[in-house]
Amino acid sequence: MSRFPELVSGHRPVGVVSFAQYDNVRREDDHNEVEMLMPVVAEVFGAIGITKDDVGFICSGSTDYLVGGPFSFVTALDAVGVWPPRAESHVEADGAWALYEAWVLLQEGEIDAALVYCFGRSSPGDLSEVLALQLDPYYMAPLWPDPTSLAALQAQALIDSGRATEADFAAVASRARRSALTNPKAQVAYDRSPEELMGEEYEVAPLRRHALPPLTDGCAAVVLAAGDRAHQLCQRPAFITGFDHRIETHAIGARDLTRSPSTQLAGEKAGVGRKAVDVAELHAPYAHQEMILVDALGLGDEVALSPSGGALAANPMMSAGLIRIGEAARAIWSGGADRAVAHATSGPCLQQNLVCVLEGV
Amino acid sequence: MSEPVTMMAATTRLDYVFTAGVAQSKNLRGLEQGKFIGQRCPKCKKVYTLSRGSCPVDGLPTDEIVELPNTGTVTTYCVVNVPFAGQSIEIPYICAQILLDGANLSFMGLIQEIPTDQIRMGLRVEAVWVEPDQLGPTMASVKYFRPNGEPDAEFETYKEYL
Numbered sequence: 315m316s317r318f319p320e321l322v323s324g325h326r327p328v329g330v331v332s333f334a335q336y337d338n339v340r341r342e343d344d345h346n347e348v349e350m351l352m353p354v355v356a357e358v359f360g361a362i363g364i365t366k367d368d369v370g371f372i373c374s375g376s377t378d379y380l381v382g383g384p385f386s387f388v389t390a391l392d393a394v395g396v397w398p399p400r401a402e403s404h405v406e407a408d409g410a411w412a413l414y415e416a417w418v419l420l421q422e423g424e425i426d427a428a429l430v431y432c433f434g435r436s437s438p439g440d441l442s443e444v445l446a447l448q449l450d451p452y453y454m455a456p457l458w459p460d461p462t463s464l465a466a467l468q469a470q471a472l473i474d475s476g477r478a479t480e481a482d483f484a485a486v487a488s489r490a491r492r493s494a495l496t497n498p499k500a501q502v503a504y505d506r507s508p509e510e511l512m513g514e515e516y517e518v519a520p521l522r523r524h525a526l527p528p529l530t531d532g533c534a535a536v537v538l539a540a541g542d543r544a545h546q547l548c549q550r551p552a553f554i555t556g557f558d559h560r561i562e563t564h565a566i567g568a569r570d571l572t573r574s575p576s577t578q579l580a581g582e583k584a585g586v587g588r589k590a591v592d593v594a595e596l597h598a599p600y601a602h603q604e605m606i607l608v609d610a611l612g613l614g615d616e617v618a619l620s621p622s623g624g625a626l627a628a629n630p631m632m633s634a635g636l637i638r639i640g641e642a643a644r645a646i647w648s649g650g651a652d653r654a655v656a657h658a659t660s661g662p663c664l665q666q667n668l669v670c671v672l673e674g675v
Numbered sequence: 676m677s678e679p680v681t682m683m684a685a686t687t688r689l690d691y692v693f694t695a696g697v698a699q700s701k702n703l704r705g706l707e708q709g710k711f712i713g714q715r716c717p718k719c720k721k722v723y724t725l726s727r728g729s730c731p732v733d734g735l736p737t738d739e740i741v742e743l744p745n746t747g748t749v750t751t752y753c754v755v756n757v758p759f760a761g762q763s764i765e766i767p768y769i770c771a772q773i774l775l776d777g778a779n780l781s782f783m784g785l786i787q788e789i790p791t792d793q794i795r796m797g798l799r800v801e802a803v804w805v806e807p808d809q810l811g812p813t814m815a816s817v818k819y820f821r822p823n824g825e826p827d828a829e830f831e832t833y834k835e836y837l
């Protein structure tokens with residue numbers, strides 16, 4: 315039996331071999347970003363017995379808009395320590411996209427391991443206002459629509475299409491928060507029935523409180539390793555066999571918000587449907603978005619959906635996507651899954667989507 | 676008939692709460708007491724002033740607190756002759772990188788009480804603090820640096836910090 319799975323994307327097997335995340339909290343008042351990242355970076359290296367000197371590339375994901383300070387991604391590098399100088403990069407996106415860049419570099423074969431990290435605090439500013447600035451600057455951003463109102467338009471469109479009800483959203487939230495009870499890093503976890511959740515007031519109709527993600531401060535890190543190096547560092551690496559990301563127009567009115575064609579295309583390119591999927595960690599900040607993603611990826615009832623609780627359990631900006639990849643990898647490491655799908659999203663109403671298929675051998 | 680709209684202003688303002696963190700809070704509390712606080716890396720033993728809590732070389736927490744003296748050396752400088760909006764100091768004035776004695780990282784400071792044509796690398800300086808009742812957790816607690824009368828520092832002592 316081959317030590318590596320068959321690849322749909324790329325030609326060099328690259329595995330997720332370590333993952334760490336910060337305690338997801340509503341508001342981290344004591345520590346700055348560097349102080350938050352240091353223990354996470356130490357843990358992600360320490361778990362596999364390597365140091366920063368063992369990785370040939372470092373890639374991070376974050377956005378300065380969250381903390382309101384320029385070049386916060388540069389100062390964050392102090393948490394790793396980059397002397398002697400080494401290849402390093404940054405994406406103004408969730409860490410899942412930073413991981414994509416590192417995966418591409420690993421495909422070239424020059425290096426065997428890479429560190430990916432990301433950080434995002436929702437608490438320093440008004441997240442609703444900050445996220446409004448990612449909208450198109452001419453027609454949308456000047457109206458300052460908050461992300462929950464935009465998500466509510468999407469949820470209402472889904473109800474109007476006849477494919478979901480408000481009770482379905484409550485069922486998603488109930489299951490996710492119950493799953494989160496076993497996730498020590500979860501910020502919101504409870505055992506409440508969908509019927510009970512339906513008794514909540516609307517935040518923005520048709521979305522009740524349970525359908526919304528928490529506001530979270532957090533950060534996360536992953537180590538990728540290629541080929542034999544992956545086997546050296548990890549008993550059962552979670553090899554990336556399919557990887558793709560796609561984006562839709564920024565004109566929200568031009569999209570069918572009840573579908574996610576970018577997720578569907580990314581899923582097809584990543585080969586999601588080629589074999590059975592055991593676990594899917596979906597980055598669905600709002601409950602109804604999970605239903606749209608399940609449709610787009612063609613996931614059946616047999617798939618365990620977001621056993622970590624997903625973004626409804628904790629939604630650290632710029633990190634919740636990478637955490638999905640980390641959680642999916644953990645399912646492979648433990649032997650609980652042979653094949654897992656991790657998904658990350660960005661932008662309003664699932665505008666941009668990344669799909670990563672992970673397999674163990 | 677109304678004119679077509681050709682331009683609109685969409686003003687943006689975002690307010691943030693800044694989290695200094697454990698390390699920077701110690702620095703800021705030091706400034707509040709008229710003191711410079713440094714932090715030492717447990718591995719390379721370098722001392723950083725105005726640290727964010729880590730050694731940028733080793734990526735380790737700089738937990739050891741070091742109280743630094745009031746004196747330092749100008750490693751490099753710039754004489755500002757250009758007026759700009761919001762300028763609060765009369766031009767020309769001197770902006771310099773100052774390496775406090777015992778520190779391994781310089782920071783930018785204002786130099787006064789010396790003619791601008793006499794500023795030089797290696798000049799020994801001391802901090803002049805605001806009045807005690809005006810001290811606060813901010814670099815504004817340091818009014819400026821001025822020559823302290825000592826002979827210039829040898830280039831060898833600060834060449835690593837340029």
